[in-house]
Amino acid sequence: xxxxxxxxxxxxxxxxxxxxxxxxxxxxxxxxxxxxxxxxxxxxxxxxxxxxxxxxxxxxxxxxxxxxxxxxxxxxxxxxxxxxxxxxxxxxxxxxxxxxxxxxxxxxxxxxxxxxxxxxxxxxxxxxxxxxxxxxxxxxxxxxxxxxxxxxxxxxxxxxxxxxxxxxxxxxxxxxxxxxxxxxxxxxxxxxxxxxxxxxxxxxxxxxxxxxxxxxxxxxxxxxxxxxxxxxxxxxxxxxxxxxxxxxxxxxxxxxxxxxxxxxxxxxxxxxxxxxxxxxxxxxxxxxxxxxxxxxxxxxxxxxxxxxxxxxxxxxxxxxxxxxxxxxxxxxxxxxxxxxxxxxxxxxxxxxxxxxxxxxxxxxxxxxxxxxxxxxxxxxxxxxxxxxxxxxxxxxxxxxxxxxxxxxxxxxxxxxxxxxxxxxxxxxxxxxxxxxxxxxxxxxxxxxxxxxxxxxxxxxxxxxxxxxxxxxxxxxxxxxxxxxxxxxxxxxxxxxxxxxxxxxxxxxxxxxxxxxxxxxxxxxxxxxxxxxxxxxxxxxxxxxxxxxxxxxxxxxxxxxxxxxxxxxxxxxxxxxxxxxxxxxxxxxxxxxxxxxxxxxxxxxxxxxxxxxxxxxxxxxxxxxxxxxxxxxxxxxxxxxxxxxxxxxxxxxxxxxxxxxxxxxxxxxxxxx
Amino acid sequence: xxxxxxxxxxxxxxxxxxxxxxxxxxxxxxxxxxxxxxxxxxxxxxxxxxxxxxxxxxxxxxxxxxxxxxxxxxxxxxx
Numbered sequence: 156x157x158x159x160x161x162x163x164x165x166x167x168x169x170x171x172x173x174x175x176x177x178x179x180x181x182x183x184x185x186x187x188x189x190x191x192x193x194x195x196x197x198x199x200x201x202x203x204x205x206x207x208x209x210x211x212x213x214x215x216x217x218x219x220x221x222x223x224x225x226x227x228x229x230x231x232x233x234x235x236x237x238x239x240x241x242x243x244x245x246x247x248x249x250x251x252x253x254x255x256x257x258x259x260x261x262x263x264x265x266x267x268x269x270x271x272x273x274x275x276x277x278x279x280x281x282x283x284x285x286x287x288x289x290x291x292x293x294x295x296x297x298x299x300x301x302x303x304x305x306x307x308x309x310x311x312x313x314x315x316x317x318x319x320x321x322x323x324x325x326x327x328x329x330x331x332x333x334x335x336x337x338x339x340x341x342x343x344x345x346x347x348x349x350x351x352x353x354x355x356x357x358x359x360x361x362x363x364x365x366x367x368x369x370x371x372x373x374x375x376x377x378x379x380x381x382x383x384x385x386x387x388x389x390x391x392x393x394x395x396x397x398x399x400x401x402x403x404x405x406x407x408x409x410x411x412x413x414x415x416x417x418x419x420x421x422x423x424x425x426x427x428x429x430x431x432x433x434x435x436x437x438x439x440x441x442x443x444x445x446x447x448x449x450x451x452x453x454x455x456x457x458x459x460x461x462x463x464x465x466x467x468x469x470x471x472x473x474x475x476x477x478x479x480x481x482x483x484x485x486x487x488x489x490x491x492x493x494x495x496x497x498x499x500x501x502x503x504x505x506x507x508x509x510x511x512x513x514x515x516x517x518x519x520x521x522x523x524x525x526x527x528x529x530x531x532x533x534x535x536x537x538x539x540x541x542x543x544x545x546x547x548x549x550x551x552x553x554x555x556x557x558x559x560x561x562x563x564x565x566x567x568x569x570x571x572x573x574x575x576x577x578x579x580x581x582x583x584x585x586x587x588x589x590x591x592x593x594x595x596x597x598x599x600x601x602x603x604x605x606x607x608x609x610x611x612x613x614x615x616x617x618x619x620x621x622x623x624x625x626x627x628x629x630x631x632x633x634x635x636x637x638x639x640x641x642x643x644x645x646x647x648x649x650x651x652x653x654x655x656x657x658x659x660x661x662x663x664x665x666x667x668x669x670x671x672x673x674x675x676x677x678x679x680x681x682x683x684x685x686x687x688x689x690x691x692x693x694x695x696x697x698x699x700x701x702x703x704x705x706x707x708x709x710x711x712x713x714x715x716x717x718x719x720x721x722x723x724x725x726x727x728x729x730x731x732x733x734x735x736x737x738x739x740x741x742x743x744x745x746x747x748x749x750x751x752x753x754x755x756x757x758x759x760x761x762x763x764x765x766x767x768x769x770x771x772x773x774x775x776x777x778x779x780x781x782x783x784x785x786x787x788x789x790x791x792x793x794x795x796x797x798x799x800x801x802x803x804x805x806x807x808x809x810x811x812x813x814x815x816x817x818x819x820x821x822x823x824x825x826x827x
Numbered sequence: 828x829x830x831x832x833x834x835x836x837x838x839x840x841x842x843x844x845x846x847x848x849x850x851x852x853x854x855x856x857x858x859x860x861x862x863x864x865x866x867x868x869x870x871x872x873x874x875x876x877x878x879x880x881x882x883x884x885x886x887x888x889x890x891x892x893x894x895x896x897x898x899x900x901x902x903x904x905x906x
Contacts, residue, residue: 458879460832466873584877650869 160275161288161330162385163264163412167234171273174288179330179383186267188235191219191257191439192245193228198253202229205248211241219257221439222497222520222570228257235263242442257439265410265427269434275406275413281534284544285403290331293322294389295340298780300756302344319348323355331399331413332384336363336376338763345379357382365761368420372734374762378418387417393424393551400544401551408528408555421554422562425528428555429570432524440569446496447566448573459510459577463606464584468643468651471808472698473602476612476638476658478666479621481586482536482631483553484607485560486529488582489575491629495519496572511578521570525559532556533631583607586628593623603643605653610641637661639696642805644669657689657801665689671798679726680791681798684715688802702809712799719788719795727786728766735761745772752777835872838882843869867893 161179162172171182192202199216206214206229213232218225233241242259258266268275276285295305302314307325312318326332334341342360349355363377380386387394393402394417406413409424410431416424433440451459481487488494492512498519499511513519532552539546562568564576583606590609591601597620599613611620617634624632641658643651655669671677672685691708695701733746737759740747749767750759752775759765770776772790833841843865850858868886870893875885 457832461876461879462834464873464877467870588877648866648869650866 159277159286160268160273162275162414163268163273166263167236169264169267174286174330177289184267186235186263187232188238188258188263188266189230189232190238190241190259191228191230192254193219193226193257194249194254196227198249199227199229202245202248202254206231209244211237219439220437221257221441222495228255255445256442258434259442261430261434261440262411262415262427264412264415265431266434268410269431272435275410276403278407281531282538282545285400288331289329290333290399291322291325291329292333292389293341293344294335295344297338297340297343300338300343302340302347305344314344314347316351316353319351319353323348323353326356326381326384330385332381332386333389333394333399334379334386335389336379337390339377341379342377355381356384363760363763365763372732372762374760374764375418380414385412385414387414391417392420393417393554396554397551398547400547404548404551405555408531408552420558421551422558422565425525425555425559425562426568428528429521429524433520433570436523438520444567444569444571446572459581461577461584462580464587464604465606465653466601466604467653468603468610468656470643470645470649470651470804472640472642472701472805472812473610473612474638474640474697475614476602476610476641477617478608478610478635478638478658479590479617479624479632480635481590481607481628482533482633483529483556484583484586484630485579486525486532486556487630488579488586489559489563490522490526490529492578492582493519493522494575494578494582495521496570496575498522499572499574499578510581511574521563521575524570525556528552528555528559586630589627590624590632593627594620597623602641603651603653603656608635636666638666640698640701641666642808644801644804655801657692657805659692659695663693665693670801676730676732677798678729678791678794680715680718680722681794683726684711684795684798685802687711687715692805698809698812701805702813702815705806705810708802708806712795712802715795716792719786719791724768724781724786727768727791729769730764731767732764733759733761745769748775749777749779751775752779835876835882835885836869839869839872839886842883842886864890 159174160171161174164170164172165183165186167186169184169186171184173180173182192199194202203214203216206212211231211233214229216227217230219228219230220226231241238259242256245254245256248254267273278285292308293305296303305312305314305318305322307318307322312321336342345355345358359380361378361380363375365372365374367373376388376390378386378388387399387402389395393405397404402413402416405411405421405424406416409416409427411419411424411427419427430440432438494511494513496519498513500514532549532555535545535549535552539549560576560579563571563579564573565571587604587607587609591604594601594609594611594613597613598615599611599620601609601611603610621632621634636658638658638660641656644655644657646652646655652669656667657670658666660666667673667689670685671681672689688708688711691704691711692701695704731746731749733740733750737747737750740750749765752767753759753765765779768778769787769790770778770785772787776787846861846865846868849861853861867890869889871885871889875882875889878885
């Protein structure tokens with residue numbers, strides 16, 4: 156396997172890393188490149204005159220094409236390291252508006268591999284496995300900014316000269332170094348090894364940062380690079396979601412080197428895939444976008460700026476329910492409905508039709524670029540149960556596809572446009588409404604629906620229903636689960652919460668959303684209670700069975716309240732993830748108070764997670780480093796009681812529906 | 828990325844908050860009916876959103892639909 160490319164580094168000289176026979180071989184290649192400039196005839200003559208008197212004399216006039224069509228321009232040959240200065244000079248010459256600049260900010264490794272048709276981690280067939288590439292996994296613990304324990308490939312050891320030497324031996328024999336850099340652990344470990352006189356490969360550190368995604372603040376740990384190794388931070392998004400096979404799959408699809416995949420978001424990966432597709436098909440990639448959004452009046456904006464349809468379920472327990480899901484709905488809409496910035500047009504027909512349609516017969520850029528990604532993901536989705544590797548690849552591609560839709564509305568996306576975003580959601584709403592009407596016409600009743608999923612009940616043929624929906628909408632739809640029963644839970648205002656439910660599938664597994672067991676900041680004792688409560692309901696086949704569990708659930712609740720005295724300290728740890736700096740909190744809530752308990756030496760960044768146990772909430776006593784024992788029982792009792800509410804609702808609803816009278820469910824209304 | 832205008836559900840919550848202010852001047856026996864109306868008003872937000880109609884009118888239409896359903900049920904029970 157001589158052509159098994161695993162990495163690429165460099166700028167003007169690209170170093171390609173090949174893996175064969177447990178060894179890495181490297182090839183160095185000259186990386187000459189070019190940028191493309193277009194403008195009016197007069198401005199391009201002016202540009203050519205300027206180039207004649209500069210160091211950039213290697214240029215020519217030629218035809219280029221972007222997604223909208225072909226045009227004349229000047230192609231300037233240069234080195235990647237010179238592009239930034241060249242672009243600055245051209246921007247100054249054109250006062251930032253006379254010239255359109257293309258192919259000027261593309262990742263050099265991505266561009267080189269795409270131009271030369273090279274693929275990272277190439278596979279002959281989709282079902283092939285990647286070879287076993289040796290790796291070292293490093294994590295550990297710290298106290299007061301010093302490494303106290305390290306774990307190398309699962310072996311726990313204390314820091315010492317011998318353990319440092321062991322670690323270096325492991326690193327030297329590996330290709331991948333997968334490290335945890337929480338609170339700068341790995342960086343501090345490397346510094347400690349250097350201080351102890353150990354020879355460490357040349358290392359480079361970069362600081363962590365904070366970013367916001369879908370309204371949540373996240374923290375990226377700082378990165379560590381070791382010369383000659385592919386270093387991956389284990390909390391990085393792609394690796395933590397999809398493991399090493401998923402990371403290789405994203406690298407394969409996006410043409411980004413694996414170490415870069417480990418710190419970019421899936422959005423950047425899908426954007427890179429589109430850029431790579433553009434390079435392979437000689438489509439120019441604009442440096443600055445000029446087609447963010449067409450102008451529209453305020454009422455159109457309000458009407459078009461809608462997301463997916465989310466129905467309003469009526470709280471209660473439903474039996475004989477099937478969940479049907481459109482497979483990769485939004486990417487399928489892009490591909491099958493040919494939605495791309497250059498193809499869409501506003502629909503003048505309103506009412507029954509979607510708000511936009513594809514005006515061109517030939518395939519649009521976005522539709523073609525995402526087709527391969529969609530087909531590959533649907534393949535891995537269909538086989539993921541047979542092999543964990545396919546499962547990891549499926550997860551990685553699922554994230555790329557999810558963001559491929561979001562990126563169409565992102566102002567910096569190279570091939571995005573707000574109208575494409577709107578056309579996708581509009582078509583999605585139309586597909587869901589078509590599916591609902593078809594289901595009702597075939598005798599099913601629709602209980603709930605969220606964007607691309609419907610929960611229906613009835614005795615008709617699901618297969619016939621799915622075929623009819625697929626025929627009408629042109630999107631694959633599958634039965635995702637059949638439920639013995641599913642309980643849609645109320646919100647505080649007593650109307651149905653759109654995303655809180657507990658369902659028992661016919662195969663005995665539960666699907667649970669929106670309750671405490673799914674929330675990362677719930678303490679262990681709450682998760683344990685809800686696991687036990689679910690186990691109690693596992694053999695219930697109908698409402699009467701659920702009703703009969705009244706005593707068991709009530710006893711369980713009582714026993715957990717009593718258990719607060721005896722539980723393990725780990726059961727009380729709560730994850731805290733601040734969304735801003737300590738000083739920016741105006742209200743002294745628990746997050747701020749917990750951050751203050753670290754003292755002034757430790758600064759917690761927004762999005763950086765840590766764990767606390769509440770020792771005394773009123774006196775602001777929190778255990779942040781496992782050094783204290785004892786907990787605030789009253790505080791945890793309240794949290795536990797809140798976690799009982801979902802199960803109390805299910806039991807009381809079941810009892811009421813079979814005519815068992817009881818006191819009304821005790822909860823506070825929050826209508827306003 | 829993301830919405831730049833409020834959703835119909837968000838509109839409905841603000842309408843509910845305005846109607847909720849009536850509570851302070853209401854006789855206590857009337858308050859449960861106000862609560863019930865607000866609950867009814869919120870039940871048809873997906874349909875109002877799809878229609879792109881004025882949310883305040885949608886809120887009232889939603890209440891009327893639920894009242895019609897109740898009337899229909901009572902009439903059926905009487906039969």
